Amino acid sequence: MPAIELEHVGKDFVVRRAAGRFRRRTDVVHAVSDLSFSVEPGSLVGYIGPNGAGKSTTVKMLTGILVPSRGRISVAGLVPTRQRTKLAGRIGVMFGQRVQLWWDLPLIESFELLRHIYRIPSQIYERNLSAFRQLLDLDKFLWTPVRQLSLGQRIRGELTAAMLHDPEILFLDEPTIGLDVVARQRVRELLLSANRERGMTVLLTSHDLTDIERLCSRILIIDRGRLIFDGDVDTLKARYGKERVLVVDLEEPGPALQLDGARVIRVEGPRQWIAFDGERLSAAQLTAAAAAQAPLRDLTVQEPEIEDVVRRIYQERL
């Protein structure tokens, strides 16, 4: 049985806005149009897409806090909106931009309270809490009221709160927002080990594609409420990032080289950037062709970065 399953799921929002002085117009926003996918237990899935694509809306439907307008959803074998409370004990949820901790209380009080709300057995609670304290470096602010925490400190607390009860499935909506490089790396390690050692299924959204590349064995990209890509990082790069770039340093500055099957995208003094399709031409062939036109001093080949690939997808709406 898949951990998460969606069949033709959609969510519309009805919004009323002023049209003229007295008239009001009703518009329907299709936040999610028609979404179908399933996630096997134990996978670590990255759920990405441009702003307003419908990611958060999907997570809200999967966790049972938004009723879908159409379609069928099953999470851990349950129907989220109908069995929300039952499902809640088995999943962990974190919305990076929302405060889920108790605002006026010291961080540790939130953890203690969650321990009772989720009925976490003592050993598990102690084990998890000490692991998180160490890994996420919580000790310095464990007794500080949440309202006094910095964004990154709070996020570390939120993440702990979402995972203390050993959820089967973890939904993270921008879990690394506001984290510094060290904390970001720690969070990645934490998620990887929870996934590998405890088989936790993780679905995470992030605008930091390095997170996605390092963590996720599978990437889902949505745009305007529709799934436009489903596969791993290599497939993504192969499909959308065929362009590699050869950077050559000529002996002396000259005009842009004229090469078959490649084009110069930038010239800076003696240095030229030549984009080429990696499937039709090899770097060696291109280097030889370039060297035939002008003597070369140095060269490097740039592979497509996930950032560039995804930027192209978002911009060109492939």
Next chain:
Amino acid sequence: MLASLRTDLEIARRGYLRYAAYPAATAAGAFTNIIFGLMRGSVLLALFAERERIGAYDAAATIAYVWLTQGLLNVVALWGWQELALRVRTGDIATDLIRPIHPMRTALATDYGRAAYQLIFRGIPPVAVGVLAFHAVLPADPLVWLAFVASLGLAVAVSFGFRLLYNLAAFWTTDTRGTMILALVVMSVFSGFVIPIQFFPPWLAAIANATPFPAMVQTPVDIFVGVTRGPAILVALAGQLGWAAGMLLKSYWVFALGTRRLVVQGG
């Protein structure tokens, strides 16, 4: 069952601690309660210049009434509470919905924690001033104290149920302030907070007594000042229990309706 009760107590403890985080606000509030107690006391006592009693209230009972209602004002949150409405409006309600416990239960337990804090730090100071400076009389019978505490517990539940209802309006409209202000006016008059319901003309008293509002203030106060006594106390408590159950069921139902059409705001 026991674990479940433990959870409620733990939640209530956090409700208490949240208010304990703002001691200066509490002190200022208690001071204000006392000042208003002085004003209300002199106005209401003037009514007894020409007569001995109004309904079952004499001057002594009225003095106790004034200082006790000043103390209970915050315990039953008579002047408004819009935490839940704000949570719906900001979308923070999402946080409550992802917990394996009904959000209303969390809210009720939290509210008892809040009420306990308010009882100690906003309730005792005005009553102490009443006793020390105005010779307000406290009940002598421990059974009356017991009945009063039970009645107060039920009063908080009735008030909570009602507050939840006007907060849940947030599921349908983003402007809940209007609803709340109307609710507060009705609540403070018909609960018997402004003047005892026994001071009302009979027709108005009849209307008030057909609403849940007296169960929030008048009922526990009448027990405390000795206007309700003997077996009548049991009848009063049973009535409160009925209102508490009714209000909680109704808000539970409205909550279920609301979550079904819930639109969680904000990314």
